[in-house]
Amino acid sequence: MNDHDRDGLLTAAVLLRTEGHREEARQRLLSLAAALPEDAEVAYQTAWAHDVLGLEAEAVPFYERSLAGTGLSEEDRRGALLGLGSTYRVLGRYEEAVEVLRGGAEQFPDDGALRTFLAMALFNTGEHHEAMRLLLELLAAGSTDPSVRQYRAAIEHYARDLHETV
Template identity: 80%
Template sequence: MTDQDRNALLAAAVRLRTEGHKEEARQQLLSLSAAFPADAEVAYQTAWAHDVLGLEAEAVSFYERSLEGTGLSEEEHRGALLGLGSTYRVLGRYEDAVGLLRGGLERFPDHGAMRTFLAMALFNTGEHHEAVRLLLELLATSSDDPYVQRYRAAIEYYAQDLHATM
């Protein structure tokens, strides 16, 4: 199979997934992944195809393979980190999720979804204060709600110490 064939088959499988033909996309991506086992982009798309079908346990090895390889765009790399971190959390691998998502935020500090999934994983590990802090900071910096913005300074202050009084 040529690189041109690979590109066409990958594009077709992604199109199938986005159009709602998830199982057909997964089957095509499994075949493509078998033909290109070291291809990070194919592994990422295969992981995603499993994830959208609720097949998280099967998605893990593809996410891991995608992150071990090279060739992911920056957006795909962010997606693979978020996907794997979220999948670890869903599977009860909370410490793995926290470690991966913290590392992801070091590389992509402004990624709001990654902060949110890290907060959920932190909650699962009992780190409630850190989880709420992350969510309050995200709320204060990203909300368009005029009332949140009116109290932004207070929200940011309390995010640092939920036990503080003004």
């Protein structure tokens, strides 16, 4: 298959998914992924097609394949890390979720979604202090609530050590 054909088939499948024809998109992407097993972008889009249908377990190998390959854009890599980490969490694979999401948050430190999902996975592993720290940092940095903004410095301070009382 040449690049032009691949690009056309991939674009058409993604369009189907975005227009709500999710099962048809999934079927087309499965065929494309079978024809191009080393294509990271195709694997990522195939994972996404499964994920939006609630087929998380089936999405995992495609997310893993996409991240193991090369050629993902920065935006797609970020999406694949978030997708895989959150999917692991939904499946109860909490330690793997933390590992993937922590790595994603390190690669993309300004991505609040990665840090939010990491906080949820940390909660699931019993790491409540770190989960709360992440959420408080996100709240302090991003809240538009005037009362939260007023206490931003205090919230950031206590986020570092919730046990501190002075």
